[in-house]
Amino acid sequence: MIQVQDFLQRVLSYYHSSFDLTVPCSIGGKEYAALAALHAHEDQYVRVVGTTLWNADSHEYTLFQTFEQAPTGAELEEMLEMAGQYMEPQFVRGGEPLPPKDHQYTWLSLVLLSQHTPDPAVIKRVKSFRKTWFYRFYLRGYCEVRVILADLETGTLTANPAGRSLKKLYALALKNAREASSR
Numbered sequence: 361m362i363q364v365q366d367f368l369q370r371v372l373s374y375y376h377s378s379f380d381l382t383v384p385c386s387i388g389g390k391e392y393a394a395l396a397a398l399h400a401h402e403d404q405y406v407r408v409v410g411t412t413l414w415n416a417d418s419h420e421y422t423l424f425q426t427f428e429q430a431p432t433g434a435e436l437e438e439m440l441e442m443a444g445q446y447m448e449p450q451f452v453r454g455g456e457p458l459p460p461k462d463h464q465y466t467w468l469s470l471v472l473l474s475q476h477t478p479d480p481a482v483i484k485r486v487k488s489f490r491k492t493w494f495y496r497f498y499l500r501g502y503c504e505v506r507v508i509l510a511d512l513e514t515g516t517l518t519a520n521p522a523g524r525s526l527k528k529l530y531a532l533a534l535k536n537a538r539e540a541s542s543r
Contacts, residue, residue: 362512362537364426364475368393370540371471371533375422387423388446390438393473396422397451401462415462421451422469430478431509436485443468443505448493452503463501469526472509483509489520510534 372381372394379396387395398420425431425439452466453459459466472486491505506523510516510530515538517527 361475362534362541364428364473364512366541367510367512367533367537368424368426368473370537371424371473371530372396374529374533379420379422385423388442390442392423393426394424396420396424416464417460417462418464419451419466420469421447421466422471423447424471424473427472427474427476430474430476430511431472431482433479433482433485436472436482439470439472440489440491440505440507443470444491448503452493458495459500459503461500463495465501466503467506467522468503469506469508469523471526471530472507474509474511474513476513477511478509483518486518486520490522492522 372383375381375396379398381394381396383394385392385395400418402416402418423439423442427435447468449455451468452463486507486509489505489507493503495501495503504522505520506526507520508523508526508530509518511518512534515534517530517534519527
């Protein structure tokens with residue numbers, strides 16, 4: 361069976377080329393396995409110097425937590441609360457009432473890597489979780505929480521509706537980890 365710390369290192373290697381990694385990290389007084397941050401800026405200029413048509417800033421913050429045993433409902437709720445109570449106000453809005461002017465979107469991704477199969481209530485909660493903030497009717501963009509739970513015991517991935525796009529990356533990581541451990 362794939363060990364959770366080995367799988368974390370494999371996943372972080374996929375993030376390494378594009379994201380700024382902090383391993384381990386402390387957020388709100390709690391220790392987490394890692395934090396990955398990506399910031400992208402796009403703009404469009406007219407040929408006249410100094411004339412900008414538009415700017416767009418996009419961000420993604422991925423918070424990783426590993427569980428030697430399966431995550432409990434309380435631990436899941438703690439991470440979901442971390443996204444809403446700390447990550448959104450600090451990472452997206454920088455402590456201000458609104459994000460910066462050119463903010464387009466921010467994804468707050470929570471990645472739970474579990475050595476053992478979690479309780480069905482935890483899986484159900486991950487699947488049903490939805491949280492999106494809209495700033496000034498999209499004029500200042502939006503922020504969405506994506507959650508993915510990797511169960512290494514059974515090799516299954518569970519995601520909330522916003523986190524489904526992460527499944528492809530984590531399925532590839534699981535496949536490669538299985539192949540590497542079988543050699």
